[in-house]
Structures are given as structure tokens and as C-alpha cells.
Amino acid sequence: MSNYIVNFYKTVLNDTGHVFESCQGSVETLAVNELEAVAFAKDRFCEAGRLSDWTMHSDRVEVIEAEFPS
Template identity: 45%
Template structure:
């Protein structure tokens, strides 16, 4: 089964007034495809944060195939 790395990213304003993205959490997950990886990671993110909607703590997610075996 393919292995994916899913990052939850939030836009923040730094000390110098510049906007950048901060990684809120990275989750490694086994899934059949990127769509399933995103769904499973969102579910796990919500459980870990005890929230119902992942977008309360992140603006977007980034799903990438892992460069290493699970």
C-alpha cells in the first residue's frame, strides 16, 4: 500500500510583517491514493486536536508520496 506524507499548513504573519506558511502538523499515512490519504489524515488531525473541522487550525493541506518505504 502506498505511503503518503500529509502536511497541514497555516498562513501566518511573521515578526517582519511577511506572510509565510507554518506547518501545524505532519501525518504519515498508508492509503490507496492521494484522495484517501487526505481524507484519513484530516480525520486523524481532528482526533489529535479534539476538533470537528481541520480548517480551524490549518488553511490547506499538502499530500505527497513518501520518499521512503513504510
């Protein structure tokens, strides 16, 4: 098993009309592969935010394989 950090991002406009990505949350998990890590992280993200769907607060996920748990 490997350690993964899954970050959730939302693309938003700032007050000057510029687009940027805002990190909505991160989940660290042990998983067999990236797909399993993302699936687990989506469930945890929804539980933490009391959401029925992770896309209510995020547009995309980023997966980073970490060498050591943080």
C-alpha cells in the same frame, strides 16, 4: 497501497508583517491513493487536536508519496 505523508499548513504573518506558512502537523498513512490519504489524515488531525474541522488550524494540505515508512 502506498505510503503518504500529509502535512497541514497555516498561512500567518510574522512580527514584521511578512507572510509565511507554518506547518501545523503531519500524518503518515497507508492508502490506496492521495484522496484516501488526505481524508484519513484530516480525520486523524482533527482527533489529535480535538477539532471539529481541520480548517480551524490549517489553510491547506500537502501530500507527499513516500517511498518507505519513516
